[in-house]
Amino acid sequence: MSQHSQFSLLTQRRFAPFFWTQFLGAFNDNVFKTALLTILTFDALNWTKLDVGLLNQLIPGLFILPFVLFSATSGQLADKFEKGGMARKVKLLEIFIMCLAAYGWMTHSLWVLIAGIAGMGIHSTLFGPVKYAYLPQHLSTDELIGGNGLIEMGTFVGILLGEILGAMLVVHQSWGIELVAFGTVAIAILGYLTSLSIPYSPAPAPELPINLNPISETIRNIAFSKQNRPVFLSLLGNSWFWFYGAIVLAQFPLYAKNYLHGDHSVFVLLLTVFSFGIGSGSLLCEKLSGHKVEIGLVPFGAIGLSVFGFELYLASTSYTNSGAVDIWHFVEQTGSLRILFDILMLGVFGGFYIVPLFAVIQTRCDPQHLSRTIAGMNILNALFMVVASLTASAMLVKGFTIPQIFMATAVLNAFVAIYIFSLVPEFLMRFIAWLLIQTVYKVKTVNASIIPENGAGVLVCNHVSYMDAIVIMACSPRPIRFVMDHRIFKIPFLSWIFRTAKAIPIAPAKEDQWVMEKAYVDIAQALHEGELLCIFPEGKLTNTGDMNEFKGGIMKILDRSPVPVYPMALRGLWGSIFSRGRSNPFERAFSRGPFSKLELVVGDAMSADQVTPIILQEKVKELRGDWR
CATH class of the missing domain: 3.40.1130.10 (Glycerol-3-phosphate (1)-acyltransferase)
Structure with a gap:
């Protein structure tokens, strides 16, 4: 294997324009979405008389809904058409959506902004199959782990920075609304400009007829994927990661406020540490895998997710501070560093878990069906995240504390991992060899x-x-x-x-x-x-x-x-x-x-x-x- 550094890909045209295009897309999604959620939380009366709690549930749901409705169609389009051209058309759509949202910001039209949220969900739905099907066309097998690691790192960093910037800009006393309105348009334009350098990526199935029925196409995609057991179980494993992550991350706001007694800066610290862990774990995959698709890292990641999820429960029960703290005073509290370390390691082992799964799908799936397989995975991800929300709600209704939710999720992860690896022992066998x-x-x-x-x-x-x-x-x-x-x-x-x-x-x-x-x-x-x-x-x-x-x-x-x-x-x-x-x-x-x-x-x-x-x-x- 060529012992190149994955970071060298960031200097090459076959990867760098695509990396920055997807990074700016994830970044812009979250600047816009977080800004809207923040303004509704802190300045609701100037925007709507509707219940803010209802809107805070509705807005993320509208962003996810297009993944369920349009992923099947987007997967077909990505297989039928050249991917560089597809990426540029999606970025033009993003500019239109952000201009529409800018009108909503400037006129205080809440429903226009909510339409913008749904539009950005459609944008992400269309770009998802292109993103992961593009990589195996331009990267060799020994570069896929490193390339996927960079993409995952870029996605989570983009999400984190977008959330921070969106929350900061919109509350700016004099020009907050204007900064968000025109800033998101500027980011969308920058994303389109980077997409212009994406190299030609031929369509694997140009004669593919488009089936506009999302239900039948989704069923057909999943049925096709089930014929290749390692690929299908990799899809399920990927969706399970989003289930796990959705439950844990959804608890962070109340966990920071009610259990750590921290302000908003403590919540941001938890997100930052987790995102840094995901990025670090994703990048470390190339080193640990020896520049090859090493599925032995998947059980390693699953073990870490259970161990540190359970350890986060133990660390939380040992945390004794009851006074209100900001980020600096929180770090000084006894037990705070242990909690931060557990969250960091959850991210690191999450990176070990997710990056090889993407590489397995990319290398073992039929190239002519890869985009549709990724689209089917996006639908499963969305459904798993909905189930995660319902599961967390059910646990709260049953009287679970948030630390107990961490523990239950870690234990459930162990059982799911054992089940998946018993169906395809190749994962566990490769882990032992690795x-x-x-x-x-x-x-x-x-x-x-x-x-x-x-x-x-x-x-x-x-x-x-x-x-x-x-x-x-x-x-x-x-x-x-x-x-x-x-x-x-x-x-x-x-x-x-x-x-x-x-x-x-x-x-x-x-x-x-x-x-x-x-x-x-x-x-x-x-x-x-x-x-x-x-x-x-x-x-x-x-x-x-x-x-x-x-x-x-x-x-x-x-x-x-x-x-x-x-x-x-x-x-x-x-x-x-x-x-x-x-x-x-x-x-x-x-x-x-x-x-x-x-x-x-x-x-x-x-x-x-x-x-x-x-x-x-x-x-x-x-x-x-x-x-x-």
Whole structure:
């Protein structure tokens, strides 16, 4: 993988204009929405005689409603038309909406402003499928995690800054209304200007007929997504994050006021810390994933959301201050830093959770259906957020305190995560492999970018330890099916991992003829379906550290399926506790120290007609060198 920095994308035309376009959209949404909510809260009589509490519920609902009504149509448009042009048309719509809202601001026309809120909801609905379907067209697979991390960071920072600026501008004594009215128009114009530099992004399905029925189209989109289980469960996992976040964030205003006894600045501090956590976690994903789509981070994020959600409950019950405080006096209170740390970590682990899920959807979904899949996810997100609001209301009616709501949500998150990961154990299996190479082993990959991002192929590697498959799996940018000795396949615990990875057990004909024949049939089927396989041609672990003779099984595979072959070599595993040797395994473990440095070296692809067992063995031996 190219070890580039994700921040370098901000200097490149294929990413930077799009990043700033979406950032300014999120920023403007929240300047406008927060300004309106603020003025209705503090100056309601000059605008309306309606109940302010009702309006405060109505306005966010009107912003979300278009996601339910128009997401299906917006997904079709994003698949049918070029995305750069789509983005520019959406930004022109934003300018029109903000001009309409400016008229509402200047004439004190509340219903015009409410129409503007609904219009900005439509703007965000149209832009959402474009946003996430654009990235895989312009970023390589090893850039997707970093690109998604920047987009998530930019979105949450834009939301936070928009909320702060909107609340500050509108209460300006002399020119508050004018600053908001013309400021939002200016931001919309700036967003359009940045969109002019978005590069051409061809439509994946230009012949797609548009179905204007949102119900039937939504059902069709979700039914299509259900055919790909990892993608569908990633959609549900994404929506669950918004459920979790909607419950927690909705409690922050009253939590800051009634439990922390803080003023509005304390509420802003909680939002700032959470947003900073989301941004940090999103950016850290690239480093932790090794520049590849690492779904092992998703269980890691889910664990953190439950642990720190529960810890926030404990920290809240330990907070004893009962006097009114501003932001500075709050920070001085005993237990305040613990609460802020818990909220920060909720954001960080939320970033670990959400960014890889987006990357899974982008890389494993049919490209011609990606925008519609994202649109279906937006509908699910909106529905989950509505259910979150109802759930929080029900808990309050039942007498839950806000800290108890944090605890209940954390516990519920644990059960949902266990359920999802039991349906697709690949998430948990990848987490175990990722954790292994982040703790016990320190793995460096050499030329791993040679491993193909799609299409059939056979990886061929030396066999040093019981952990070879897990190490290779953790280093690969895509799922691998391993062909392995049936005895290793049956090792307790490891067997569960291998079964989850759909490994193919194989046995010598003299041991089990049926297992051997079935293995070759399964191998041919997997390669026919475009999967990536890995075999260990030695057929057994080395007892001495030297490579055993390569068997002829590779030729049987290539006779049936003449696909490219990729020689690889593991370096540094010999002598570890998981290797096989005459010395005591515990002596080997202590002699290696707590962390083992390894390398996985990948060689150039070979065509099927270039391969023989002898040539392959020489290639692998050359890649391994003297380091065993």
